[in-house]
Amino acid sequence: MSLFLQTIICGILLGAMYALIAIGMTLIMGVMKIINLAHGALVMVGMYITYFCFKEWGIDPYLGMFISMPILFFIGCIIQKYLINRLVEVDSILPENQVLLTVGIMLVLTETMRLIFKSDYRSVATSYSSSTFFLGDISISIPMTIGFLIAMIFTWLLHLFLTRTDLGRSIRATAQDRDAAIYMGVNAPRITVITFGIGSALAAAGGSLLLPLFYLWPDIGHLFTAKAFIITILGGMGSTMGALFGGLTLGIAESLGATYISMGYKDVVGLIIFLLVLLFLPGGFKSLTRR
Amino acid sequence: MKKYLAILAVLAMVMGVTVTAGCGGGGSQQEQGAQNVVKVGVILPLTGTEAMFGTMEKNSMEMAYEELKAAGKTTVNGKEIKLIFEDDQSKQDAAKAAAEKLINQDKVAMLSGGYSSANTNVIAGTAQSKGIPFLIVTGSADKITKQGWQWVFRGAAAPSSKYTSALWDLFDKKIKPRNVAIIYENTDFGTSSAEAFRAACKARGINVVFDQGYEKGAIDFKPMLANMKKANPDVVFAVSYVMDASLIVKQMKELDFNPRLFVGGAAGYTMPEFLENAGNAAEYVASTTLWVPSVSWKGASDYFKKYKEKYGKEPDYHGAQAYATMYVIADALGRAKDFTPAGIQKALKETDLMTIMGPIKFEDWEGYTNQDKPTTYVVQWQKGKLEVVWPEEAASGKLVFPVPKWSERK
Numbered sequence: 001m002s003l004f005l006q007t008i009i010c011g012i013l014l015g016a017m018y019a020l021i022a023i024g025m026t027l028i029m030g031v032m033k034i035i036n037l038a039h040g041a042l043v044m045v046g047m048y049i050t051y052f053c054f055k056e057w058g059i060d061p062y063l064g065m066f067i068s069m070p071i072l073f074f075i076g077c078i079i080q081k082y083l084i085n086r087l088v089e090v091d092s093i094l095p096e097n098q099v100l101l102t103v104g105i106m107l108v109l110t111e112t113m114r115l116i117f118k119s120d121y122r123s124v125a126t127s128y129s130s131s132t133f134f135l136g137d138i139s140i141s142i143p144m145t146i147g148f149l150i151a152m153i154f155t156w157l158l159h160l161f162l163t164r165t166d167l168g169r170s171i172r173a174t175a176q177d178r179d180a181a182i183y184m185g186v187n188a189p190r191i192t193v194i195t196f197g198i199g200s201a202l203a204a205a206g207g208s209l210l211l212p213l214f215y216l217w218p219d220i221g222h223l224f225t226a227k228a229f230i231i232t233i234l235g236g237m238g239s240t241m242g243a244l245f246g247g248l249t250l251g252i253a254e255s256l257g258a259t260y261i262s263m264g265y266k267d268v269v270g271l272i273i274f275l276l277v278l279l280f281l282p283g284g285f286k287s288l289t290r291r
Numbered sequence: 292m293k294k295y296l297a298i299l300a301v302l303a304m305v306m307g308v309t310v311t312a313g314c315g316g317g318g319s320q321q322e323q324g325a326q327n328v329v330k331v332g333v334i335l336p337l338t339g340t341e342a343m344f345g346t347m348e349k350n351s352m353e354m355a356y357e358e359l360k361a362a363g364k365t366t367v368n369g370k371e372i373k374l375i376f377e378d379d380q381s382k383q384d385a386a387k388a389a390a391e392k393l394i395n396q397d398k399v400a401m402l403s404g405g406y407s408s409a410n411t412n413v414i415a416g417t418a419q420s421k422g423i424p425f426l427i428v429t430g431s432a433d434k435i436t437k438q439g440w441q442w443v444f445r446g447a448a449a450p451s452s453k454y455t456s457a458l459w460d461l462f463d464k465k466i467k468p469r470n471v472a473i474i475y476e477n478t479d480f481g482t483s484s485a486e487a488f489r490a491a492c493k494a495r496g497i498n499v500v501f502d503q504g505y506e507k508g509a510i511d512f513k514p515m516l517a518n519m520k521k522a523n524p525d526v527v528f529a530v531s532y533v534m535d536a537s538l539i540v541k542q543m544k545e546l547d548f549n550p551r552l553f554v555g556g557a558a559g560y561t562m563p564e565f566l567e568n569a570g571n572a573a574e575y576v577a578s579t580t581l582w583v584p585s586v587s588w589k590g591a592s593d594y595f596k597k598y599k600e601k602y603g604k605e606p607d608y609h610g611a612q613a614y615a616t617m618y619v620i621a622d623a624l625g626r627a628k629d630f631t632p633a634g635i636q637k638a639l640k641e642t643d644l645m646t647i648m649g650p651i652k653f654e655d656w657e658g659y660t661n662q663d664k665p666t667t668y669v670v671q672w673q674k675g676k677l678e679v680v681w682p683e684e685a686a687s688g689k690l691v692f693p694v695p696k697w698s699e700r701k
Contacts, residue, residue, distance in 0.1 A: 003517055003518065003521060006513065006514070006517045007513075007514045007517070010511050010513045010514055011514075014510060014511050111338075114338065114342075118343075118346065119337075119338070119342030119343045119345075119346055120343050120564070120604075121343055121533060121534050121564045121568070123534075123537070123564075123567060123568040125567065125568065125570050129541070129570070130541045130542075130544055130545050130570070130572060132545045134547075139513070139545050139546045139547065141513075141545055210510065213510065214510050214538075215534045215537070215538075215568055217340075217342070217343070218338075218342075219338070219339055219340055219342070223508060254511075255511065255513075255514045256514075258505075258509075258511075258514035258515050259514035259515070259517070259518055262503055262504065262505075263503055263504070263505035263506065263509070263512070263514070263515040264477040264503070264504040264505055264506055265506075266505070266506050266509060267506050
């Protein structure tokens, strides 16, 4: 029993951080209808900024987050404004050319970081990196719990922002029907710029939360892109709550797979869920709730 | 639905996209000088997950090359040895492409490099089919030199099942474990190391109470470790990549899991990064290894110091392998009658050279072809330093066994 609980708790804690990363992707996908394959690379850049703050000035990763988030917001805005929006304006032969562009962006970000930081593995050894508390005989990692809580808070704030503010409503309107939103006076290009900024900032937040637990190297982005993509499909494009449940589902599934099947098949479990959802629930979890 | 599958296809394409980022050592622009150079193609992971090791090996090879140059050993019969580095991006398909490019376009006289076992095996297969000598730096899965491939040589690297020779000696004489757990990354190297360990346990009647592979690069090992804790092994044997290694020992500490000894199967457990990330959880972790800076082979500690000075980082056995391999290459080319593949193959076969990895000879034994017989050691982290604890004649410290429980440590 305790093994089962241990597994579930590990899955939930990790899943929430996956979800935070994926929410950025799902927002961008919902509004722009493009697959942003540079998303993981943005997570990586955010992690490097947080890491740099820690190494140079001794700023704790949980505070460094608030430095890397605005920087990533800015980078995201620049990418959208000067790269992606320009592509949206031209009619191209390939509708997927935005995807190719994001791959290009991913490569540039990855190699730039490699140039600056080399390929070495970096990690942030904080005093609490491997601190735990025990509930009975279940061990719970403190940084994971903090990460879980912050991820939840951010998700909730984003949800409020999208449902309660004018800007948030404009973002949702653009996601639902871009043309109609434009007729209603929504400045769609500006909205996309802000959305990409927010998505990037959330990516940086998710990365920074993982930093005390995990480690960092320039190619880490692929891992996050793959996870975020699966979660986005699970949750349904553009749905924050969907992404949250998608993240938790993936986290729990991976943990259960690791405990009861074998850790060697952990990633396979995620992909199987991905395929099952595509087959039986093409709209993702979002389609279950009629909102 | 269709759209998503299309996207998935694109995603798959992207993950496997071929990037020529870190460019090699200059390529082949200087064709006019082709008359007076002899080219050696070196394939190493300079980008991707294994880039850190590839970079260390490239640096070490270049350092060795400079030393050889200063000694006038890089020019043989008026021809200068020229290294052409290619990046395998830590991917098998890119490794194959790199090998084919070096053989067909650059017309290299021989190949070297090979970090991961999977990629090394691909390069070895290509070299064998094209009849070009290939001297392996690191890739150590047993099967690579067990296929009777005459063109493939492995000097500075042991077959992975032999990494544990010194460890078994220690087990038999001192530790005598009854129940062991095996965890390993499900790569060629991890699988073949685990297989050999399993067989050795069986031969001695040791119970394997837990035995599982895992996908490298995971964030959370706790489910697997909690499972292993339940099996209650005396000794844990783990074959891991560097950062997995540090996460595994940290999370063992988090779970308050206390085996009497934790032994790593080389790879990740001897790296400076392991200590850096694992912090005090690295204390008393033992590991098998092929080389330590304090080993008595001539030049070993000099290499370590020089590398650290030049690149500002500590090298481990991977760097030493590359450094020694460069010396073997220069030695073989220096003795080769001509620079045809057959001439170089013959010269390699007759190698008998003392290097910082010990004496290197290519022999056929126990079903291996052109395989050196390496020396292995058991090391243990003690107070943030790696001490050799076995064999006793090479020991720099005393083995701590059984290791104190987490709760009893400061």
